[in-house]
Amino acid sequence: MGKAVCIIGSGNWGSAIAKIVGHNVRDRRELFDPLVRMYVYEEMVDGEKLTEVINTRHENVKYLPGVQLPDNVVAVPNLLEASKDGDIYIFVLPHQFVADICATMKGNIKKDSIAVSLIKGVSITEGGIKLISDVITEELGIHCSAMMGANLAGEVAKEQFCESTIGSTNEENGQMLKRLFETPYFHCMIVNDTPTVEICGALKNVVGIGAGIVDGMNYGDNTKAAVIRLGLMEMIKFAELFSPGSKVSTFFESCGIADLVATCHGGRNRMLGESVVKSSKTVKELEKELLHGQSFQGPLVAREIYHILETKHMLEQFPMFMAIHKICEREMDPSQFVSCLRNHPEHM
Numbered sequence: 001m002g003k004a005v006c007i008i009g010s011g012n013w014g015s016a017i018a019k020i021v022g023h024n025v026r027d028r029r030e031l032f033d034p035l036v037r038m039y040v041y042e043e044m045v046d047g048e049k050l051t052e053v054i055n056t057r058h059e060n061v062k063y064l065p066g067v068q069l070p071d072n073v074v075a076v077p078n079l080l081e082a083s084k085d086g087d088i089y090i091f092v093l094p095h096q097f098v099a100d101i102c103a104t105m106k107g108n109i110k111k112d113s114i115a116v117s118l119i120k121g122v123s124i125t126e127g128g129i130k131l132i133s134d135v136i137t138e139e140l141g142i143h144c145s146a147m148m149g150a151n152l153a154g155e156v157a158k159e160q161f162c163e164s165t166i167g168s169t170n171e172e173n174g175q176m177l178k179r180l181f182e183t184p185y186f187h188c189m190i191v192n193d194t195p196t197v198e199i200c201g202a203l204k205n206v207v208g209i210g211a212g213i214v215d216g217m218n219y220g221d222n223t224k225a226a227v228i229r230l231g232l233m234e235m236i237k238f239a240e241l242f243s244p245g246s247k248v249s250t251f252f253e254s255c256g257i258a259d260l261v262a263t264c265h266g267g268r269n270r271m272l273g274e275s276v277v278k279s280s281k282t283v284k285e286l287e288k289e290l291l292h293g294q295s296f297q298g299p300l301v302a303r304e305i306y307h308i309l310e311t312k313h314m315l316e317q318f319p320m321f322m323a324i325h326k327i328c329e330r331e332m333d334p335s336q337f338v339s340c341l342r343n344h345p346e347h348m
């Protein structure tokens with residue numbers, strides 16, 4: 001019997017990955033059950049239930065319109081029903097919902113199932129951060145890998161070539177996930193450094209807002225390159241402090257520098273940074289107006305890491321992260337952002 005795959009989440013990335021996984025399980029029946037259940041947070045779209053639209057038209061009209069999903073991907077609105085009897089769980093939803101999702105699944109899944117997190121975020125604790133893969137492992141008692149990379153969902157859905165990084169401490173699980181996700185246009189590389197893969201995924205969204213801030217102020221590519229470089233240095237420093245053992249080489253995988261570049265040019269978080277400069281609306285108002293149900297993960301991560309850094313009296317080592325949070329909260333004027341780049345500790 002092939003392994004049953006269940007996708008927990010059905011947003012922009014959740015739907016794009018459902019397209020890949022749906023095709024791959026059908027082509028690799030010796031390894032996988034050809035039916036994929038996808039948990040969909042139910043909502044009404046133009047008077048119809050989203051799950052019914054997905055199951056009849058095979059398109060997620062709200063989160064990934066215009067893209068045909070394979071008909072072996074079945075949308076299920078009930079989480080317990082969707083996750084029943086799964087062997088591989090793909091977690092792909094905004095990180096603020098993970099705790100509730102795990103609480104529902106706890107005790108209702110197979111003990112030998114495995115998970116992979118595609119979620120770009122972290123959880124915070126009193127002492128620092130907790131990886132989302134660790135939250136899943138602790139709550140559900142199953143091994144969890146991570147997959148992150150320069151993977152703007154719309155481009156992946158159009159089958160434009162890209163790379164992604166699978167972080168797994170279990171070689172066999174890493175190889176299984178590569179077989180589940182890899183296609184000729186979606187190249188997966190495995191590293192055994194899951195923490196750094198996830199830290200990169202979470203923090204690059206904060207830097208993406210910074211790139212949008214300089215775009216909004218009409219600076220050019222040189223300034224954006226400085227945002228990317230200084231952002232990368234802050235990401236590396238953050239990983240050194242909060243995830244000892246983190247490998248610098250992982251920052252040169254798709255999950256690191258490549259995702260930074262992609263997000264700083266084409267991401268939703270970049271768009272947010274630009275809009276924060278050009279309008280006086282709050283982040284929540286901009287999210288509603290610009291994303292129609294999708295979510296910006298960068299502001300939430302910026303707030304979470306600001307809180308940790310403040311508690312540990314480390315804010316001055318991360319001036320970009322600090323400024324991006326304050327600009328999102330309207331506690332700092334965006335015009336001050338470039339002086340924060342100019343006076344960055346990396347220049348001392």
Ligand SMILES: NC(=O)C1=CN([C@@H]2O[C@H](COP(=O)(O)OP(=O)(O)OC[C@H]3O[C@@H](n4cnc5c(N)ncnc54)[C@H](O)[C@@H]3O)[C@@H](O)[C@H]2O)C=CC1
Pocket residue numbers: 009010011012013014015040041063092093094095097118119120121151152153154293294295296297
């Ligand atoms: N969109 C992209 O290009 C990429 C996104 N990611 C990451 O994937 C993760 C998921 O993002 P997307 O799929 O883009 O989502 P999205 O931002 O497009 O959509 C939000 C999703 O949250 C769901 N939702 C809303 N309220 C909920 C609740 N109370 N409980 C459970 N679900 C709820 C919505 O139904 C929707 O599916 C994020 O961590 C993101 O950073 C990673 C790579 C690419």
Ligand SMILES: O=C(CO)COP(=O)(O)O
Pocket residue numbers: 120149150151152153205208259262263266267268269270296297
């Ligand atoms: O993670 C992403 C690309 O790899 C998507 O970034 P945004 O959430 O900023 O669109």
